[in-house]
Amino acid sequence: MIGAFAILLCCQLAGEVVVRAAGLPLPGPVLGMLLLFVILLLRGGEPPAALAAVADGLLRNLGLLFIPAGVGVIVHIGLLAEAIVPVALAVSIGTLAAIAVTGRVMQALLGSRGGAGR
Amino acid sequence: MREGEGLAALWVYLSADPLAALAATLLAWLAGVRVHAAARGNPIVNPVLVAVLLVVAVLLVAGIPYADYFAGAQFVHFLLGPATVALALPLYRHWSLVRGSAVSILVSLAVGSAFAVASAAALGAAFGAPLAVIASLAPKSVTTPVAMGVAEEIGGLPGLTAAIVILSGIVGASLGTLTLNLARVRDWRARGLAMGTAAHGIGTARALAVNETAGAFSGLAMGLNALATALALPLLWRLFASG
Numbered sequence: 001m002i003g004a005f006a007i008l009l010c011c012q013l014a015g016e017v018v019v020r021a022a023g024l025p026l027p028g029p030v031l032g033m034l035l036l037f038v039i040l041l042l043r044g045g046e047p048p049a050a051l052a053a054v055a056d057g058l059l060r061n062l063g064l065l066f067i068p069a070g071v072g073v074i075v076h077i078g079l080l081a082e083a084i085v086p087v088a089l090a091v092s093i094g095t096l097a098a099i100a101v102t103g104r105v106m107q108a109l110l111g112s113r114g115g116a117g118r
Numbered sequence: 119m120r121e122g123e124g125l126a127a128l129w130v131y132l133s134a135d136p137l138a139a140l141a142a143t144l145l146a147w148l149a150g151v152r153v154h155a156a157a158r159g160n161p162i163v164n165p166v167l168v169a170v171l172l173v174v175a176v177l178l179v180a181g182i183p184y185a186d187y188f189a190g191a192q193f194v195h196f197l198l199g200p201a202t203v204a205l206a207l208p209l210y211r212h213w214s215l216v217r218g219s220a221v222s223i224l225v226s227l228a229v230g231s232a233f234a235v236a237s238a239a240a241l242g243a244a245f246g247a248p249l250a251v252i253a254s255l256a257p258k259s260v261t262t263p264v265a266m267g268v269a270e271e272i273g274g275l276p277g278l279t280a281a282i283v284i285l286s287g288i289v290g291a292s293l294g295t296l297t298l299n300l301a302r303v304r305d306w307r308a309r310g311l312a313m314g315t316a317a318h319g320i321g322t323a324r325a326l327a328v329n330e331t332a333g334a335f336s337g338l339a340m341g342l343n344a345l346a347t348a349l350a351l352p353l354l355w356r357l358f359a360s361g
Contacts, residue, residue: 005200009199011203011206025264025267025268025345025349026345027202030344032199033205035206037206040207047210052207058200059204062326063164063166063169063323064169065201066323067147067173068195069198069284070167071177071184072281074174076281077281080278080281083242085245086242086247087247089245090238090239090282091285094237094238094258095286096297098237098315099290099298099301099313100300100303102226102227102229103298103309105229106223106307109225110308
């Protein structure tokens with residue numbers, strides 16, 4: 001388990017270092033995800049069981065990890081209130097419309113070549 | 119007043135130690151998961167939303183500043199990094215599906231990413247938001263660190279952007295399922311891609327909870343949209359601002 005966690009941290013660390021050194025406009029962990037993905041691809045076969053267990057455990061509770069940042073919204077409640085109408089509309093209608101549009105476009109493109117998996 | 123002194127000493131200990139903030143965060147999450155389950159998994163009763171409201175209520179009632187809470191809760195926050203790296207696993211498991219629809223993914227992502235930025239900026243402008251707020255709304259669909267960086271680059275307020283990003287994620291996670299049903303998007307790949315593009319990690323958490331294929335596509339979309347927005351938005355913004 002510790003080994004698996006070390007793998008995740010090392011991929012993140014490598015991602016952070018490369019992002020900073022090369023001035024890439026990406027968060028380090030996203031590059032770390034790509035790195036781990038490439039490693040798994042090169043390795044082939046099933047991912048190591050310990051790594052899968054740690055990764056799945058983290059991802060099952062992904063929502064938990066957003067709580068500290070989510071609570072941080074209270075710090076900016078004043079700024080949010082100042083522009084409440086445009087912010088509320090952009091956050092609600094903008095986000096939901098983007099979900100609908102992205103989903104429709106993707107489904108249409110997939111459907112035009114026959115898609116798997118509902 | 120020995121008792122009072124004891125309580126004061128206890129309070130000093132609890133507010134200086136990460137223990138209480140961590141325990142509160144975990145308990146709030148467990149409560150959020152329970153409430154979500156009790157609502158028969160209704161996505162509107164989003165576990166993140168419930169947990170955040172609980173913690174906010176505790177902080178307000180007890181008069182604890184957010185910075186004190188975060189000093190402890192940052193250990194949970196820190197795990198977002200390794201959890202993002204862990205998204206490589208669902209992506210790897212569904213690689214054949216992803217590779218088979220690579221062109222569809224890239225086109226949908228480009229359309230969705232541009233739409234998310236344009237709709238946020240247009241709604242902000244139409245309803246009289248100042249330019250700094252519009253710039254804070256524009257990158258709202260990408261993961262927080264990227265959104266904050268982009269907002270700062272185009273004249274937005276990073277702190278406001280962080281709050282807007284989180285709220286957008288919660289809206290997407292709690293109402294995205296209903297929206298996708300209304301839009302009759304049934305393919306799990308399309309549903310996941312939409313959640314990750316418009317509602318980043320919080321949407322991805324919801325997608326993963328529903329279906330692993332959707333989770334894999336959502337995690338991928340989150341990463342790709344972070345890249346697309348970080349590259350394109352500052353350039354387009356300057357183009358519009360100068361023109």
